[in-house]
Amino acid sequence: MDILVQNGGPKKRKITFFRILEKNLLMMMNTNHLFIKFGSFLASIMFVKAMYEQYLPHRWRNSISSILYRYMYQFLSSFSPYHHITFEEFTGERFNRSEAFTIIETYLSEKTSEKARRLKGNFVKDGKDLVLGLADNEEVFDEYEGVKVWWKCRRSVSRSQTINIYPGSNDRRNFQLTFHGRNRDLITKSYMAYIIEEGKAITIRKRQRKLFTNVKEQKGATSGRWTLWSHVEFKHPATFDTLGMAESKKNYIMNDLVRFSNAKDYYAKIGKPWKRGYLLYGPPGTGKSTMIVAIANLLEYDIYDLELTMVADNTQLRRLLIETSNKSIIVIEDIDCSLDLTGQRSSMKEEKAKTNEDEKDEVKKVLKDRVQGENKKSQVTLSGLLNMIDGIWSAVGEERLIIFTTNHIEKLDQALIRRGRMDVHIELSYCCFESFKVLANNYLDVKTHRLFETIKGFLEETKMNPADVAENLMPKSLELDVDDCLENLVEALKKAKMDDQ
Ligand SMILES: Nc1ncnc2c1ncn2[C@@H]1O[C@H](COP(=O)(O)OP(=O)(O)OP(=O)(O)O)[C@@H](O)[C@H]1O
């Protein structure tokens, strides 16, 4: 409300103002009537406001207003039982987003988006997913162990006159958490720890998983940092459901994996880094690589496919390890062919025997020659690899699986595969009837068939890997004819049996 005193010059007007104010204050103090006291109090405030607007230079007004507001706020909040914690979006360096703010934002986007009335949406993963978050200045409540707290996303626009080259960088956002003072301990200790854990878990759940491979050092496309890994989006439909394997073995492996992924405290208790080694061995085409994908899909981990021949030396191997993220699988496929690691701890006699054996195996010989050629560049040693698996550096990061695959377990150095390094050894073998049933169900949607008994008999007598069984089960035309597919398989099994004899 503006009060104007129009008569007289500015000096006279000022005097009139003070007189009226004085009269009001005197009236307020002298009267016994509550109503008049209150009325004159209000009138005094209005006069002060009018004088303030009339006589105070404009440049002072904002700062005086904010000081007054701050003191009034402090005065009122000293009576309030509620406490506040503020998390700024940017702390310290202006363009470094605060980790706490990001975690809270993620937490609130999932936990409170059902409760908030005003939300804001954003597309992520190249426009495939919609993420909802709290709209600016919207408040929402959350409950923790029966205690209610309030979150508010506050946004203010800086009044600074400087022009900023970064879009939106004049906006300041923060999350304000409000709670009753009597719950202070619970909120600052357990609730905050809970938010951090949940926020991180949600981030991991929602992230786009990646398949990494090691490269010669290059600049990361998004981070701009020099990196040794390049990646693509990880998408592979193989799961434990589609994996042909005896049910009991499958359950054992799945239970072991799930137990591992929930065993953070256990590993801390026994004083071991939170990692586990798996060795998958068996003939070609028995599902080793497929199982790695199934594991990654089960635990929602990233995969780091490490090509050892591309690694210059042990130091680079260590750097590669450091650059891997948590919740990931580090895979070295065909470890027996990757580098000539096997001979380094064996005696000369064993080495010679091994060479003779290899020469029988033509494919392996070609591979070995190639690897020996590439080895000239790579100086990774067995001890370097052992250190990567369980040396001091292996404790960098957590929740990681290291998986080796091989077709020839007998050729590997015992030090490499002993328990503690490769904790679980899983043999993937030729197709058994149980594996066949899983494949038949996947490929043909059949659980029983008159030819099943015949196939069972053949599978017991002959060795066919699941990859070949799967290929025979694939319909050869657009129309799915179960009889045809199963007969194809019977023919193939017959042929394999004759070849074996
Ligand atoms: N146990 C299985 N269950 C389902 N599919 C399988 C299985 N084994 C093999 N396959 C199929 O055969 C193909 C080859 O399997 P995979 O690459 O996993 O074999 P591998 O054991 O890794 O072979 P290699 O030793 O040659 O690397 C896959 O595309 C997969 O579809």
Ligand SMILES: [Mg+2]
């Ligand atoms: Mg493979």
